[in-house]
Amino acid sequence: MKSAPRAARLTARGAATRARILEAAANLMHIKGINATTLDDVRAASGTSKSQLYQHFADKDALVCAVAGLWAQRVLDREQQHLERLSSFSGLQRWRNVLVQLNGAQNGAHGCALGSMANEIADHDEEARAILAATFASWQKLIADGLRRMQDNGTLKPDADPDQIATGLMAALQGGYLLAQTTRDVKPMEVALDMALSNIKSQLVG
Template sequence: MAPRLTAKGAATRQRIVDGAADEIRQRGAVETTLDDIRARTATSKSQLFHYFPGGKEELLLAVARHEAGRVLTDQQPHLGALTSWQAWYDWREAVVDRYRRQGQQCPLGTLISQLSPATPGAQAVTRELLASWQAQITTGIRAMQEQREISPDLDADRAAAALLAGIQGGVSILMSTGSLTHLEAALDLGIQRLLAAPVPVPPGS
């Protein structure tokens, strides 16, 4: 069990997570050792195990959650404010730019692959990320439906799921080939499908 932390302790723990994330991005999860993380964060062995009693696996899980949060943070403020078509296009650019900068290395995917399936919360990290991502896209679609920019007959959650699936497919291809083409196509056609959804004309208009 992780210790209950004071504000100072929580800040120290976060500093270790941030430093570990940077080290893993530079070296990779497999190659990074606890000694590497200790050196980067100027942390003693006893201090490291105070905040992460489960050792490297517990720390990797914390870094995985950090990286999952970064995926969504990198899309803001656009993802949280999809209330106009310009906002949707700005979000599209933010997603493409994020993965362009990341390149073929996926820190979150690498971390999850290094965690034992028995690690509490290991599989939940990805599920929570995708659920939050889809929920924010769904909120954007519904906002546009309220403005009568998208047909109210469109299933917002299902449309968001399809768009997110396309993004994830594009990211997977990027990881394999280094090409952003499929990610850009998934976003462009996904948004175009929303834009093309017919909006009923009110009676008497």
């Protein structure tokens, strides 16, 4: 069973312990990978005992699902800040610059937290996979909605397909993350995004 005790049943101290475990696991799994991160690693990083960890998470699968949910929320919160009011090509360029800058701070070493998790769990953890799939869909919808606003204000051609463009842009972004992570160089990510944006630019009005 993957579900942890409901938050409503936790004391303030228990909630703080759970949050500490979850934060440590999220950081370790992002840097080391899910498979390489053990529960002993998480206990050591969070300063908790085995009984404390199992009080909040039945097993590693339960912890992985919680981490997927945490990263999903963080990514969507960040993306909403940049995409919720997107209505211009310059807005897309600013969004691209922010992502490249963030990833470049680590020379692309850790990639996209969601994409990295998906690569490791998609084939054997259906619950976590579903969380990530829903998050990618929400992320892609933020992009598509911004493109529709560009159509509404006459910036993007009426016959352009916002959903299709958003799919291509998301694919370029995730592919760029992967190449940057592999080469430890953010340049491939820049190239992938710039090519996708160039395609969008060709569909602008005027």
